[in-house]
Amino acid sequence: MKQTLDWQVASIKDIKPETATVKSFTLTLPAWMRHRAGQHYDIRLTAEDGYQAQRSYSIASEPEREGEVDLTVERINDGEVSTYMHEVLLPGDRIEARGPIGGYFVWEAAMAEPLLLIAGGSGVVPLMSMIRHRAAAGARNPTCLLYSSRNFEDIIYYNELEKLRATNGGLQIFHTLTRSQPSGWKGYARRIDPEMLKEVAQPLGKSVQVFICGPTLLVEGVANALVKIGIKSDQIRTERFGPTGG
């Protein structure tokens, strides 16, 4: 399937803070193309002297929304692009974007198998696109999100996830908080481990499709543990992000 993938000038329609270090940017795209949940956009900044910096950011929104996409971006200290987006960009500003891109880490509502989504930190972003797509398309496949954050305040999309859990049949959400937990916390309170994976994966059965996104070490550990509990590696798709980037 051929498509053109040229740089285009997107307008910032809206900026929404999600946590202390994470914001969602709504981009209006003159050459919008329907994306597949899990894909990303490249964002490019050009300085006056011609120096360019470019990063990939996952799409957070569902493909059903036409003409625009949400990119949820974590501010990385000293990150050239994310710092600019967080501290300089305002609604109405324009920015160079190229996408949607990526055909490997994608899920479509037509895939009927049970779905296990595992996120660490801002790795939840492409998985959120899948969850929003599932809701918009009215898919009913059993779906489970296991989401690891450091503290309660670091959870991205908490309220929306709660709402989706209440209104979407077959959607389960498990949080784990690895650093601190608010009083009365009923979720997990440790790093993702094989026992936790067994608890969330086994009810989904043998044909489960798994998507894991997060820091490299989390992704590696989770993928290896899932293979050990009997999930075939060709049912697992991973997207790692390193400690730098930004």
Place this chain on the structure above:
Amino acid sequence: MEETTDINRELMLDANATAGVLYEIFGVEMTASTTGCANCGNEGEVGAQPAFVQGPGIVLRCSTCENVVLRIVQTPEATYLDARGAVYLRLAR
């Protein structure tokens, strides 16, 4: 999960992260395309290959044997592609 201090593993991404650059070079979406490793013969999707992007160029390795499959260096004037680690690359049309 067990922690490792191996810096190379920490910096490792998936080739999915290089989708934009691969598109620029080949003119088609490449991450869902298959490739074959010239060292071990493993065939798999490009997007599943470990990618190292922190150096001056991009290195994609085989997900099975870690052989270097593709090396890409971009300068302002040209793109250099070393694909001797791949038996083939599938380009969708």
